[in-house]
Amino acid sequence: MSPDRVSPDRNVSAPPPRAPVAFPAATLVEHYPRLVRIAHLVLPPSPDDDRRVLAAHGLVQRALPTGRTDPGYASLRERVLRLALDAGRPRRWPGRALRSARAALPVSRPYVRGLRLVPRSGGAAELALDQRLSALSGPARAALVLRALEGLPDAEVRRTLAAAGAGDPDAALAEAAGIEPYTPGPTGPDAPGSPAGADASGGPSGAGGAAGIAALLLSPGFDACSLRARPTDLLRRRRRGRAALAATVAAVFCGALLALPGDGWGPGGAGGAAYARHPAGDAALDPAAVLRAAPAGWLTSTRTDFSVWPARGPLAGDDALLGRALTVWAAPGGSVRISTTPATPSGPPMGSPQLLYAGEVDGARVVVFHDGLRIVRYAESAGAPATTSPAGAAPVPVSLDFARTDGADAAASGALAVGRSDGDVRYLTAPWVSGTAVRDLRAPDAPARPLRRDADGVTDPVPSPVAADDCASWETLEAHGADDGPGLLLTDLGEPVPARLTSGPPGAPRDVREPADRAAWARTACLLSGMRSRGVRSVNSWEFARQPLPDSGGTARWLCTRAETWRGPGSTVLAQFQAPSSEAAEPGTVAAEAEDSPACGAREPRALAGVVWRSGGGRWYVLAAGSEQFRSLATTGDAPGAARGNLLAVPASRGAGAELSGRLSDGTEVGALR
Numbered sequence: 001m002s003p004d005r006v007s008p009d010r011n012v013s014a015p016p017p018r019a020p021v022a023f024p025a026a027t028l029v030e031h032y033p034r035l036v037r038i039a040h041l042v043l044p045p046s047p048d049d050d051r052r053v054l055a056a057h058g059l060v061q062r063a064l065p066t067g068r069t070d071p072g073y074a075s076l077r078e079r080v081l082r083l084a085l086d087a088g089r090p091r092r093w094p095g096r097a098l099r100s101a102r103a104a105l106p107v108s109r110p111y112v113r114g115l116r117l118v119p120r121s122g123g124a125a126e127l128a129l130d131q132r133l134s135a136l137s138g139p140a141r142a143a144l145v146l147r148a149l150e151g152l153p154d155a156e157v158r159r160t161l162a163a164a165g166a167g168d169p170d171a172a173l174a175e176a177a178g179i180e181p182y183t184p185g186p187t188g189p190d191a192p193g194s195p196a197g198a199d200a201s202g203g204p205s206g207a208g209g210a211a212g213i214a215a216l217l218l219s220p221g222f223d224a225c226s227l228r229a230r231p232t233d234l235l236r237r238r239r240r241g242r243a244a245l246a247a248t249v250a251a252v253f254c255g256a257l258l259a260l261p262g263d264g265w266g267p268g269g270a271g272g273a274a275y276a277r278h279p280a281g282d283a284a285l286d287p288a289a290v291l292r293a294a295p296a297g298w299l300t301s302t303r304t305d306f307s308v309w310p311a312r313g314p315l316a317g318d319d320a321l322l323g324r325a326l327t328v329w330a331a332p333g334g335s336v337r338i339s340t341t342p343a344t345p346s347g348p349p350m351g352s353p354q355l356l357y358a359g360e361v362d363g364a365r366v367v368v369f370h371d372g373l374r375i376v377r378y379a380e381s382a383g384a385p386a387t388t389s390p391a392g393a394a395p396v397p398v399s400l401d402f403a404r405t406d407g408a409d410a411a412a413s414g415a416l417a418v419g420r421s422d423g424d425v426r427y428l429t430a431p432w433v434s435g436t437a438v439r440d441l442r443a444p445d446a447p448a449r450p451l452r453r454d455a456d457g458v459t460d461p462v463p464s465p466v467a468a469d470d471c472a473s474w475e476t477l478e479a480h481g482a483d484d485g486p487g488l489l490l491t492d493l494g495e496p497v498p499a500r501l502t503s504g505p506p507g508a509p510r511d512v513r514e515p516a517d518r519a520a521w522a523r524t525a526c527l528l529s530g531m532r533s534r535g536v537r538s539v540n541s542w543e544f545a546r547q548p549l550p551d552s553g554g555t556a557r558w559l560c561t562r563a564e565t566w567r568g569p570g571s572t573v574l575a576q577f578q579a580p581s582s583e584a585a586e587p588g589t590v591a592a593e594a595e596d597s598p599a600c601g602a603r604e605p606r607a608l609a610g611v612v613w614r615s616g617g618g619r620w621y622v623l624a625a626g627s628e629q630f631r632s633l634a635t636t637g638d639a640p641g642a643a644r645g646n647l648l649a650v651p652a653s654r655g656a657g658a659e660l661s662g663r664l665s666d667g668t669e670v671g672a673l674r
Contacts, residue, residue: 027596028064030342030570031073033225035060035080038149040119040224041217042084042142045134050117053224059083073595074160077150081142081164088138117227119220126221129213132179139172144179148213151529179213218533220337284349285330287322290369291354298431304410306356306370310431312456313359315367321358325367325378328398337399341495341535343567344374344404357428359456361419368418368428370405375416375496377401403496404535404566411488412537414479417496423468424461425492427477429453435480438462439489440473441501441525442585444518448478466494471526471587476501487511491539493532499563500538506562506605509540517541522585523578524561531563531572539563542600544607545625547647551615554580558625559588560600560607560673573597575609575673577623592673599673608672610635610660612652622658624648624672630662 028035039056046052063079065071071079133141139161146157154173161169220226283289290311298308315321328336330348340346353369353376360366360382367378380398405413410432418428429436436459437448452460465474477498480487488511490498502509503517512521524541531539545558557578564571572595578588591609598604610624622639626646633648635641637658641650652658660672 027071027073028060028076031076032060033223035063035076036224037217037222038077038145039080039084041133041145041149041222042081042088042138044088044138049119053117053119053227055087056084056224059087074593078160078163081146081160085138085142085165119223119227125216126219129179129216130221136175136179137172139166139169140175142166143169143172144176144213145217147173147176149217151214151532283352285323285326286352287319287326289352290322290326291352292316293354304432305408305413306375306405307354307372308431309354309356309370309413311355311357312428313357313366314456315358315360315365316355318358321365322355322367324380325369326353328378329369329376329400332400335398337397338402339399340402341404341497341533341566342570343535344402346400346402349376356416357418357456357458359458361426361458362421362461364419366418368416373404373406375401375403375405377403377416377418377496379419401496405497406566411500412497414488414500415477415490415498417492417498418458420464421461423464425464426461427459427490427498429457429459429479431457432481433457433479433487435487437478437480437487439476439478441476441489441491441518441521442471442473444515444522444584451477462492464492464494465525465528466492466532471529474525474528491528493528493534493536495533495535497537497566499531499536502538502540503542504540505542505544506540506600506602509538509542516543519584520557520559520578523581523588524559524576525585526587527561527574527576527590534563534570534572535565535567536563536572537566540600542607544600544627545646547623547625547649549579549613549615549623550621550649551617551619553615556580556623557588558591558607558609560609560627562600564601569596571596571601573599573601573673575600575607577609577611577613579613594673597673606630606664606670608633608660608662608670610648610658610672612654612656614654620652620654620656622648622650622652622656622660624660626662629664631665633660633662635660 036056039059040052043052043055043059060080063076063083065075065079133144136144142161142164143157143166146152146160147154152160157173158169161172166172216222292311293308295310297310298304301308326349332338338346349369349371350373351371353371355367356370356375357366357368361379363382364379365382369376369378378398378400410430413430414433415427415429417425419426427436436451436453438451439448440446451462459477462477463473463475465471465476474491477490477492478487479490489501491501493499501512501521503512503514503520504510510517512518520541520543528539539561541559541561543557543559547556547558548554549556559576559578561574561576562571563573573593574590575592576588577591589611591611600607606627606629608624608626608630610622612620613623614620622635622641624633624635624647626633628646630646632642632644633646634643635648635650635658638656639650639652639658641648643649646662650658661669662672663669
């Protein structure tokens with residue numbers, strides 16, 4: 001380990017944004033389901049779970065601050081945690097500050113009359129974890145959520161808890177550390193709704209520890225946005241309004257019948273099985289009409305993406321299996337476990353989809369479709385009955401995974417995650433992939449290990465980094481094309497489509513092939529854990545500066561890591577400071593982070609960040625670096641200073657706060673990444 005010390009630059013920041021945004025609630029709306037899940041998990045247990053569900057929604061809606069600026073996700077998460085922790089404290093009116101007095105008020109809840117809204121029922125694992133959560137204190141529940149669900153390191157968990165008003169973050173972390181996931185028996189299904197799209201073949205898809213807890217916390221049993229409705233006060237409401245209700249319903253129903261065109265409400269009318277009766281709907285449910293690309297069509301096609309993948313797999317001719325998959329996709333029953341990547345519609349097929357694969361993978365019958373916009377993966381247990389009920393319900397257990405793939409190119413469509421089991425993932429590779437290997441990002445000098453594929457392009461199991469308890473290794477898929485050099489790197493982030501890893505400037509990213517690129521990724525790999533289940537398409541790591549350190553401390557690297565999503569918005573940007581180290585894979589320090597920022601991307605190919613750093617001699621400095629576009633840097637506050645060029649080092653004291661800004665070559669002044 002290097003003797004140097006780095007303090008993440010929480011105090012070296014840009015001036016606050018001044019320009020209003022058109023939609024201040026955009027971040028809250030985008031991340032609303034995840035914030036509600038966090039609030040529901042942290043709020044104190046209640047005998048009446050629907051009150052906690054509604055309280056979680058009301059709490060998240062109160063978390064939007066006043067003003068015209070759009071807060072970032074981390075800021076909203078902090079406000080949600082603060083409100084949830086306040087709601088769990090004893091209510092004491094006299095002598096309390098404004099915030100505590102506000103906490104004494106009951107959390108305002110959306111009003112729902114005549115219904116109880118509760119999350120879907122979970123299995124034994126979810127029930128056991130819920131009981132363990134009920135026994136924890138509010139801060140401990142928050143610590144568990146931040147560590148397991150959000151994937152934050154302990155230092156960031158402590159900072160977030162302290163900012164949210166937790167009295168003793170260390171004690172909360174220690175209390176949360178005693179929670180271990182319940183492991184179901186060998187016949188239990190995968191944790192429902194996990195971001196990895198659990199197979200229906202049984203057994204937990206992840207290893208134990210934080211990853212196992214995360215999979216459970218992401219299940220429908222803890223999803224306060226995917227709810228079951230049940231009546232409440234039924235007899236009393238019936239006694240009070242039977243006559244009035246009957247008259248109202250009769251009037252509305254008769255009016256609706258009169259307004260319906262054609263034959264009204266019934267088979268053949270607009271309201272009766274309209275999708276199944278429509279010609280396009282009939283074709284979408286017909287396994288014989290499923291589209292199949294020519295086996296060698298990709299060799300001559302002007303396109304190289306999922307649309308030219310041929311239909312592969314030993315069950316590609318099983319019309320009964322294909323029919324079940326199409327029926328469940330068009331109208332999934334309540335027992336079907338559905339997972340979607342962000343901003344991916346989960347509606348029925350828009351006409352006949354294209355078949356990419358059908359076969360048995362790790363004890364599950366798997367069908368993979370492509371409809372031009374999405375990859376849809378259907379999985380049913382290989383031991384389930386090969387029939388459906390008269391109502392069209394799916395065999396149990398069944399899962400459906402939806403992933404957005406519009407605009408995919410040859411690299412983005414190089415592989416799919418076709419199966420998961422026991423912490424491993426199997427990939428289905430594109431027809432143009434000539435060979436595969438496994439490369440550990442955390443071991444930059446180690447050679448890639450050959451990876452066997454079957455005749456249909458399905459690989460042997462590969463350890464999934466999203467299922468690991470730690471970051472000792474990060475196994476990636478190396479896919480080779482026609483050339484003999486190292487191929488492109490793809491990493492599993494818990495979704496059907498793996499993310500591509502690249503290096504280099506935003507305008508010209510390249511595959512990770514050079515030793516220097518691999519060395520940088522070895523110290524960056526662990527940051528990928530924070531990008532799980534976010535619909536990430538690609539992650540580029542760009543070394544934008546190198547800085548000689550004071551007191552003969554060697555040379556540090558500054559990198560900007562940017563994750564792009566399939567949907568466009570939702571990008572994640574991390575500025576990273578990598579001080580010299582004797583350990584090749586020692587993680588760097590995150591100096592700044594932002595979401596939905598154009599920084600380090602094609603629209604704004606520049607970066608500026610800073611840290612407070614202690615040299616080996618014990619002296620503290622504010623260090624800052626910008627990309628080559630900067631002609632000068634300056635700091636104000638506890639450590640004022642200025643320098644020409646794109647590097648700055650100013651003597652400082654421990655805990656110094658400073659604002660960092662830079663001036664571009666055209667004279668424009670910009671702030672640091674935040």
